[in-house]
Amino acid sequence: MPTLTTPHDLENRIHEFLAAHDPLAMEEREFLRNRFDAGLAWLHYPPGLGGQSLPRDLQPVAEKVFADAGAPDNDPRRIGIGLGMAAPTILAFGTDEQKKRWLRPLWCGEEVWCQLFSEPGAGSDLAALATRAVRDGDEWIVNGQKVWTSMAHEARWAILVTRTDPDVPKHQGLTYFVLDMTAPGVEVRPLRQITGEAEFNEVFLTDVRIPDDQRLGAVGDGWRVAQTTLMNERVAIGGGTAPRESGMIGVLAETWRNRPEIREPALHDRLMTLWVAAEAARLTAMRLSAQLAAGQPGPEGSAAKYAFATLNQQLSGLELELLGEEGLRYDDWTMRRPDTVDFVGRSPGYRYLRAKGNSIEGGTSEILLNIIAERVLGLPGEIRTDKDVAWKDLAR
Amino acid sequence: MPTLTTPHDLENRIHEFLAAHDPLAMEEREFLRNRFDAGLAWLHYPPGLGGQSLPRDLQPVAEKVFADAGAPDNDPRRIGIGLGMAAPTILAFGTDEQKKRWLRPLWCGEEVWCQLFSEPGAGSDLAALATRAVRDGDEWIVNGQKVWTSMAHEARWAILVTRTDPDVPKHQGLTYFVLDMTAPGVEVRPLRQITGEAEFNEVFLTDVRIPDDQRLGAVGDGWRVAQTTLMNERVAIGGGTAPRESGMIGVLAETWRNRPEIREPALHDRLMTLWVAAEAARLTAMRLSAQLAAGQPGPEGSAAKYAFATLNQQLSGLELELLGEEGLRYDDWTMRRPDTVDFVGRSPGYRYLRAKGNSIEGGTSEILLNIIAERVLGLPGEIRTDKDVAWKDLAR
Amino acid sequence: MSDELLYSETEEELRAAVADLLAARAPWAAVLARTESSEPYDADLWKALGAGIGAAGLLVPEELGGSGASLREAAVVAEELGKAVAPVPFLGNLTATALLMALPDTDDRLRLAAGGEQTIAVAVPFSTLPGNGRRNTVSVTPWPPRDDVREARLTGRVTSVADALPADVLIVPADGSLYAVRAADVRRTPVTSLDMTRVLCDLELEDSPGELLAIGYSALDEALTVAAAVLASEQLGLAERCLSLTVEYVKTRHQFGRAIGSYQGLKHRLAQLWVQIAQARAVARHAVSAKGEERAIAVAVAQAHCSVVAVQAAEECVQMHGGIGFTWEHPAHLYLKRAKSASLAFGTAARHRGRLAELVGLPVS
Amino acid sequence: MSDELLYSETEEELRAAVADLLAARAPWAAVLARTESSEPYDADLWKALGAGIGAAGLLVPEELGGSGASLREAAVVAEELGKAVAPVPFLGNLTATALLMALPDTDDRLRLAAGGEQTIAVAVPFSTLPGNGRRNTVSVTPWPPRDDVREARLTGRVTSVADALPADVLIVPADGSLYAVRAADVRRTPVTSLDMTRVLCDLELEDSPGELLAIGYSALDEALTVAAAVLASEQLGLAERCLSLTVEYVKTRHQFGRAIGSYQGLKHRLAQLWVQIAQARAVARHAVSAKGEERAIAVAVAQAHCSVVAVQAAEECVQMHGGIGFTWEHPAHLYLKRAKSASLAFGTAARHRGRLAELVGLPVS
Structure with missing residues (x-):
């Protein structure tokens, strides 16, 4: 060729x-x-x-x-985690056999993937995770609980980080696996959120057996493997070339334009302040795209996500204030499993509540600010007492 | 009697x-x-x-x-530091002779006092101070530099904290003295501030001799003695029963009322938000006074000072925005030594600049929030690495 | 005057009684479970609170079987209810009894209310700003009303009414006058409400029989001012609970080997919230103590301040709890929904600031 | 379009040249010392920058001796000047050359400006919002003006004019037309200015001879829009310098045994500031790149955003420096005064938001 x-x-x-x-x-x-x-x-x-x-x-x-x-x-929305996170990790750390086995059905959309990283006790501090994998011959026996898992209820495979050695410092005792979600002992439960619906799942692992040939990377090298996964997640965030008044600002601006009766003059300056903030965030995302295209990758991805979360929360909060009586009403509290997450669809109350997740999911705003402060501005890190202590001896 | x-x-x-x-x-x-x-x-x-x-x-x-x-x-403004800080400390730690010598002329306004605590390298972290006192027979020889000293240029006496032992942890090596401001080696220089004037002084101490009978408390016990001084300072802040629209909000409200041409409708909601904040702060100070009178002392003093600083900065910032062209002008940059600090007097630009000091002087807003977080809410302190290390080995 | 900003011993005793009751009967898990039941209000709890502790007739004179207490006591009850987001019609019933007390010939109705035999609500949208021209959505025959003809028929619709679902009697503003209507004679449709613990309903009156209580709305404006004052204390209580829940959580939640409450970023935000809440306490106390012309100012200040603080406290509660705070199975969302809804009730903070500007002579232009 | 949001290589070269000059000739201590001298503007520096590097004729076509550059290059110069709060009349001269370029028969004047032989300024109060009806404070004879009679006499007063003190020629709006007036024919009184590094002056014209440049103010509005666009970049540069000064300081200042920059409270605020500044960079670039109808929107957005960010950066710079930041002998106050004054220049952020609302169809009521 x-x-x-x-x-x-x-x-x-x-x-x-x-x-x-x-x-x-x-x-x-x-x-x-x-x-x-x-x-x-x-x-x-x-x-x-x-x-x-x-x-x-x-x-x-x-x-x-x-x-x-x-x-x-290939239905990229449905297989987004596979495409964005599992595949690059398999490519980087998988054996030839593993690559042959998983990448083709992944890309073709035949097998859905999910990510089993976060735990109830390990959110921002992922390396503190407690899900235990113990070797048993050619297999590993896994016990633990994972949360905030999108698509777990539809997934055939999961990427999974486990603790294989509790006696060493927390970053050193981790091992990374591919888990068959149909294996015995894997239980998926919907995790209902404050909007009433359940986008995510909890996954309980009870004596689940994983063949050692589904391990990615060396035993104890799970933190490094997981970094590859997470860096690929972050690449996806940030840049963009959305038109003006995209997203929630568009909803709010249209409401203001189309419904003169809700125009509260006292709130006009706040509306315009948020309009400016939205436009500034939009232009910043465009600038980031241009930088990336010009080969100047920057750390603005974290900033964009932070700004987006803050803005969505302020916009949706203001919308309810403008609506007054209408804001007192909600559309539907019944527990549902939405096919897609629609940040701007549904009712104003839904937007208000769903936006609260924007500053928590995929890295809290606090963690993003830490990242900017330390990696961009070069400010000193916090004093860490957890890096050289055996995981089992850490305060939790 | x-x-x-x-x-x-x-x-x-x-x-x-x-x-x-x-x-x-x-x-x-x-x-x-x-x-x-x-x-x-x-x-x-x-x-x-x-x-x-x-x-x-x-x-x-x-x-x-x-x-x-x-x-x-007795001209309480002029002798405020003596009344509020020196006197209670002398009362608590002074010998009978010291009390007899200093308290009467202090109260009668015959001798002005100042406070030599802060140093360029020890602001919020007072215990890190470096002014050195070395014993020489019945005297101590003092060398160092103090800053932010009100009234130093008029004071006869100063309360002074020095380091007498650099080989022990920082809180343990301090000793507290009364210093004769007319002694050889004491040099007072005005410290000009961003408003153009100099309310405060720097005080340079060069081989200044202090008789040991001017020591307050034991050698090495200076931190405890200083705490008495500072606690008495804080009691003074907080409560009050000022009438509505006192201080800067009053200036701003009157400007809005009397000068229709500067009314910018887009800023009206911000004006009213600050009006509410000022009224809330006023009622809170009144509630604190009532609590103190009812024998329920609370930690609201720090909160009141924090709120006052924030409010003054927002109010004076808004005032300049309302004034537009007038805000571009200042009254006087010449170096002066004001008799009194007038937070609401002079020009709007002066108010804006002077208010910046409100969140720094007498405890920064950051330190006040730390105090509230730790002493009121009971949140854990920062990890401290400086408490058990000899002062001379500390990072500075 | 400044002593009025404190709590009296009597008030603290009342608080303790209410707090004990709520701790025993309205733990948050039960409150959450009820939100998906067919009975969004807790009738038993309301009976214990209203008739048992006397919260139903708090403002009603003793000679009519009430407690003869002031708004200050009502505010203390509201604080505790705010802490528990308890699903009882206290606020609506209080508003209605305050309204009845300002009207002539209502002794019998007040007696029934004080005894807990009849729960009353005022049929206005929960978002109604005191004193700000109400849309007339109910018409009445005969019209015009006459003092000597008490019986009337009402037709119309009132949307988003709070505390009307468990009410026995509704006071309905219609064509400029106030009428008492039996709740059974009104079609009440529950609204899927943002605040799941104070479910609103829409009312439809179709030739419903009513009794003329008074001609004119002035008493209604006063009653809504009272309601807004007491709501500020409910918001205070809610904010306090959100802060204490959050403080407890950040002390125990560890990340990177430390309690997250030891990080200065969170500490400063929590301290700022505490400052705001300390101020909310002062303004809320003043709002239920002030008299005469000062009252309108005090209430506008309290609503403008407390509704913002409650929302801020609930939002910080969700955020600082991280993932768990975003789930259905943690109480944070109950507070968030209550706080945001309450910030729209009786007018938003911005509207109260606008009202205040008129009262203190700071016109927009 | 999004490439326009980046800096070109040429622009970076220009930046380096300006930065080098300022580092050598305008260290902050010299800038501070000059504020109390009788020469608040630095004539030598302006000569090196204006004539030497070509900043005086940046927009002027090459055939008239200028650089024929665009606003984008001017913005880069402004960024560097903002970082140094350098006392040179770049912005005023730029505004005036932009105005002259929109007028007929100004080649000779532009040639003198580009060569640095004449510095020009526009005689409007520094706070003037582009496009928003100017008060007429100067009258002219003969009146009405006629294209064939260029000579006129002007009388009146213009207050708070920026960059007029070192100017040789003033462009004076009077009675609806624009006139060129020799600065020597105008009484200029320096104003004690909040911004000590851009000293304003009041102008008095008393039968001063002027030359009619154009009838009508439309070109003036365009020029002020240009000025506001470039000011946004100056504000960006100032904010960047404040942030970098502060970051350096908090890394080295130790309290309680740690660099204060390791405390999360400060870290989060600095990170938020960095986010704001990254956004300021994008909107400032867009403001000097946008054409046609988009320009008015882009400039309003840039002014609304950048003037707030610059003030915030300067205020944080003072606060995080603690006591030293409140003293005269530290540069923080120079930035604070420049930032706050600049936020009033060409209209406040609130006024730009109001203008924007008209442009994007979001009326107040």
Whole structure:
């Protein structure tokens, strides 16, 4: 195969592929498998694993050609955790066999993945986790509890961090596995949240057996493996090129425009202050995108997430104030399992409550500020007493 | 002398005193000395030292009777540091001779006192101070630099904390002295501040000799002695029964009322938010006074000082915004030594700048919040690494 | 005057009685469970509180079987109810008895209210600002009303009414006058409410029989001012509980080898909250103590301050609890929903600031 | 478009040249000392910057001896000047050249400006909001003006004008038209200014000779919009310097055995400030890049955001420096005074939000 060097080469190659594989005449899954095998899935992955080691920024070019041809996508929302977190980790730490086994059905959307990291006692401080894995011959026996797991109720596989040695400091005694979610002893329970619905799950692991060949990385090296997963999570946050008045500010601005009766002059300056904040956050995300495209990656991802959370909370709080009596009413408290999280849909009360999660999920605002202070501004870290103590002796 | 038990008894006693000492016919100083010697100065002080060991809350009764009779006061503003900080410390730790020597001229306003505690390297962390006192026979030789000293340029005496042992942890190596401000080696320089004027001083001590009989408390016990001084400082802050719209909110409200042309509707809600905050702070100070009178002392003093600083800064900032062009102008940058600090006087720009000091002087807002968090809410202290290390080995 | 800002011994005794009752009968898990039941208000608890402790007739004169207490005592009860987000119609019933007391010939009704035999509510949207022109949504026949014709028929709709679901009698403002209507003669539809512990309902009157109580709304404005004053104390209680829950949590929750309450970032925010709450206590006390012209100012200040503080306290409670604070199975959300709803009740803080501006002579332009 | 939010290589080179000059010629101690001298503006520095580096004619076309650069380059110069609170009339001169470029027959004047031979300023109060009806304080004869009669006489007073003290020529709006007046023909009284590093003056014209430049104020509004856009970048630079000064200080200042920058309370505030400044950078870049209708929106956003951030940065700089930050002998106050004054210049943030509301269709009521 000749090397692809320009977007134009790539487009030609895809057109050749499409000529041989008519997406409108084939079964979806079959088409996706063929696309993967042709190295036209994730282009920056190595040959044989769905890619051709191409630069990442060619991916949008490919997606556009496929979309224009009416090709099916791999349902990226549903397999987002697999694509964004599991796959890069498997690629970095997996054996050849592991890569062959997991990456193709992952990318094709045939197998959903979830992430078993957080625990009730280990949120911001992930390395304090307590889920125990004990070796038993060629297997490991796992006991513990994980929380805040999206898609666990639909997932076939999970990436899992466990404690395999409680007698060493906490970062050193961790080991990283791939867990079969259909294995005996895996119990998934919905975790209901303050909005009434359950986006997330709790996962209880009771004497679950994992074959040692599902381990990723060395025994005791789980922290390093998990860092790869988390860094890939953070890359996804931050940049963007949304149009003006996207998201909650758009909802609020439209309400103000369309309903003169709720305009409270005393709140106009606050509305405009938030409008400015939203526009500033939008332009900042655009600037970040431009920086990333120009190869100047910055730590602004944490800042963007922090700003987004703060803004959503202020906007949704103001919306209820403007609505007055309407704000006293809610749409639905019944326990549901939503297919998608819709930050701007549903009722104003839902927006208000759901936005409270924005400063907790995926890194609390406090942790993000710590990251900015220490990694960007270079301020000294907190005095740590937990780094050199055996995990079992830590205050918890 | 019969015991005074009621306000009425006290009033009678003062009337007797006034009958014998006509304030309008006597030299002021003479009158005050007589009042002191009659035990009618600070009533809660012991007999022989200007008082009669009476309850503190009788003091206002006495002040009123004296004021009604046209008696001179002891210029409490000028001698505030002496009255509020030096005197209680001398009373608690002084020898009989020291009390006799210093308390009468202090109360009578004949000798002004200042406080030499803070240093450039020891602000919030007073116990880290570096001014060194070395024993030399019956004297101590002192070298160091103190800052933020009100009245140093008028003071006859100072209360002074020094380090006498650098080889023990910082709280243990301190010793407390009374310093003669006229002694050789004491140099007072004005400390100019951002407003242009100099309320405070720097004091440089170069081989200053202090007789050992001017030591208060034991050698090495200076921290405990200083705590007495500081606790008496804090008692003074907090409560009050000011009328509505006192202070900066009054200035701002009057500006809004009297000058319709500066009313910016977009800022009205912020004005009213601050009005509410000022009224809330006022009522809180009144509640604190009532609590203190009812014998329920609380830690609200720190809260009141914090709230006052925050409020003054917001109010003076808003004032400049309202004034627009006028806010661009200042009254006077020339270096002056003001007689009094007038938080609401002078120009709006002065108010804005001077208010910045409110959250620094007499305990920064950060330290006040620490105090509330730890002493009121019982939250754990910071991890301290400086308590058991010899002072000379501390990071500075 | 400043002694009025403290609590009297009698008030502290009343507080203790209410607190004991709520601790025994309204733990948060029970409050949460009830929100999904068919009985969002706790009738037994209300009986124990209203008739047992006398909270139903707190303002009613002793000769009519009440306690003859003042708003100050009512405020103390409200503080404790706010701490427990207890699902009882205390506030609505208090508003209604305050209203009845300002009207002529209501002794019999007050006696029934004081004895806990009849719970009363005022049929206005919970968001109504005292004194600010109400939309008229109920019409009455015959019209115009006459003092000598007490019987009337009412038709119309009132939305988002608080504490009306468990009421026996409703006081309905209609066409400029006030009427008493039996709750049984009104269609009441529960509203899915943001505050799950104070469920609102919509009222529909269709030729419903009513009794003329008074011509004019002036007493109603006074009663709503009273309600707003007492609500400030409920908000105070809620804020206090949120702070204490959070302080306890951050002392025990460890991350990175330390209690999270030892981090200065959280400490400073909690200390600031404590400052705000200490101020809320002073303004809330003043709002239920002030008389005459001062009252309107004091209530506007209290609402403008306390409703903001309660929301802030509840929001910090959720945030500082982290993940667990975002779950259904922790009480934080009950406080958040109550606080945010209460901030809209009887007018938002911004509206109270606007009212205050008129009262103290600081016009917008 | 989003590449416009970055800095080009040319811009970074210009920045380096300006930064080097300022480091050598305008250390803060010299800037502070000058504030109490009789020459509040630094003529030598302005010569080196204006004529030497070409900042005086930055916008002027190359054929007239200027750099033919855009507002983006001007903004980079302003950032560096903001970092140094340097006492040079760059902003006023820039505003005036932008104005001249929009007027006919000004090539000669622009040539003199670009060469640094004449410094120009626009005679409006520094607080003037672009586009918002100016009070007319100067009258002119003959009146009405006619295109064929260029000579006129002006009488009146303009207060609080920035960068006019070192100017050679003033552009004076009077009776609806714009006139060029020699500074020597105007009485200029220095104002004791809150910002000691940009001293304002009051102008008095008494039958002063002027030359008619244009009838109408529309070009003036455009020029003030340009000035407000560039001021946002000055505010950005100031905020950046305040943050970096503060970060350096809290790393080295120890209290209770630790660098105070290790306390989470300070860390979180500094991180929040950094977030605000990162946003200020994006909006400031956009304000000097946007064209057409977008420009008015972009400038209003930039002023509303950056003026607040600069004040916040300067206030935190004072506070986190503690006592030393409150003294005359530390640069923090220079930044505080500049930041607060700049927040009033060309209209406050609130006024820009009001203007923005009109532009994006969000009316007050």
